[in-house]
Amino acid sequence: MMKEQVEVEEEPKIMGVSEDQYADSSDSDDGVNEFKAVFKKYKKRRPAPDFSGVIDVKTSPLLQSRLVFTEEIPTEKIDLAEKLGLIHPSEWRVYSFPDRVGLYLLPGLLKKENATVWLKRAFKYANPPNITNLTLHGKDVQSDPSLLQKALRWTTLGVEYDWNTKQYPPNGRPVPEELYQLGNLISNSLKLGDMRPDATILNYYPPKSALSPHVDKSERSNAPLISMSLGQTAVYLSGALSLSEPPIPLWLRNGDFLIMHGEQRLVYHAIPCIGPAVKREHFERDEEDPMISDYLNCSRINFTIRQVNPF
Numbered sequence: 450m451m452k453e454q455v456e457v458e459e460e461p462k463i464m465g466v467s468e469d470q471y472a473d474s475s476d477s478d479d480g481v482n483e484f485k486a487v488f489k490k491y492k493k494r495r496p497a498p499d500f501s502g503v504i505d506v507k508t509s510p511l512l513q514s515r516l517v518f519t520e521e522i523p524t525e526k527i528d529l530a531e532k533l534g535l536i537h538p539s540e541w542r543v544y545s546f547p548d549r550v551g552l553y554l555l556p557g558l559l560k561k562e563n564a565t566v567w568l569k570r571a572f573k574y575a576n577p578p579n580i581t582n583l584t585l586h587g588k589d590v591q592s593d594p595s596l597l598q599k600a601l602r603w604t605t606l607g608v609e610y611d612w613n614t615k616q617y618p619p620n621g622r623p624v625p626e627e628l629y630q631l632g633n634l635i636s637n638s639l640k641l642g643d644m645r646p647d648a649t650i651l652n653y654y655p656p657k658s659a660l661s662p663h664v665d666k667s668e669r670s671n672a673p674l675i676s677m678s679l680g681q682t683a684v685y686l687s688g689a690l691s692l693s694e695p696p697i698p699l700w701l702r703n704g705d706f707l708i709m710h711g712e713q714r715l716v717y718h719a720i721p722c723i724g725p726a727v728k729r730e731h732f733e734r735d736e737e738d739p740m741i742s743d744y745l746n747c748s749r750i751n752f753t754i755r756q757v758n759p760f
């Protein structure tokens with residue numbers, strides 16, 4: 450099967466950009482690849498695909514939702530949510546999906562005005578000694594900040610995933626406290642267990658980039674995978690255990706949290722498209738640091754908070 454190519458306009462002169470890290474991970478599946486057909490449909494830019502079938506949880510009449518907290522909320526939780534930049538826990542609403550037991554979407558959990566804080570963290574995490582897609586090429590964003598906008602594609606934190614062996618090493622440095630707290634707070638609030646995050650992968654999506662179909666199966670614990678989206682809106686494809694099943698397309702917006710747990714932990718998923726041409730999300734110009742608002746106005750970042758090792 451052909452290798453999937455991710456097209457990026459004005460391709461920077463560094464590898465790791467024209468292709469995403471999962472580009473060939475769905476090629477081994479035999480038989481009809483219904484997933485890839487849908488992925489290609491939404492990835493195509495000219496003519497623009499019909500996005501009317503992409504599910505918007507807030508307006509879909511078919512989806513069930515509930516408030517996360519129906520009883521009194523402990524003060525520590527309220528304070529922690531505030532510290533992490535989230536909306537008040539009494540407003541947290543979780544959506545679930547038919548045939549997707551263990552998949553949860555909590556829209557707009559991060560306050561919009563706090564996107565900037567988290568974007569700055571996402572750039573800070575890309576500094577050495579943390580590993581990024583640039584590390585292998587002897588480059589880093591500290592010595593060349595111009596790489597932030599288009600060349601930076603991923604950063605691994607904590608127990609750092611190795612894309613070549615597709616394995617995690619036994620241990621790593623602890624993840625930054627705010628990521629640990631975020632993962633733990635969400636898992637605990639949804640009653641999915643006392644998660645102790647020890648790894649995070651950040652995916653940076655420059656304009657017109659994508660993430661090919663893949664499964665996250667190298668973690669050694671059953672903890673949920675907690676993802677937070679920042680910046681431009683994406684189409685997220687949620688599939689099944691096999692690529693022969695067609696995925697459902699969902700909008701993922703700035704501040705949304707998506708959680709994969711239980712039987713949903715090992716399903717195929719992908720991001721075929723992002724960006725203002727797909728569905729524009731506007732951020733006010735940051736006068737002090739225009740690069741930050743420029744980034745949010747054309748790119749996307751996703752943090753996946755994980756627990757690799759069991760307790």
Ligand SMILES: O=C(O)CCC(=O)C(=O)O
Pocket residue numbers: 650652660665676678685701718719720750751753
């Ligand atoms: O960008 C996303 O929403 C998904 C990221 C993802 O699937 C991953 O990091 O494994």
Ligand SMILES: [Fe+2]
Pocket residue numbers: 663664665718
């Ligand atoms: Fe993934």
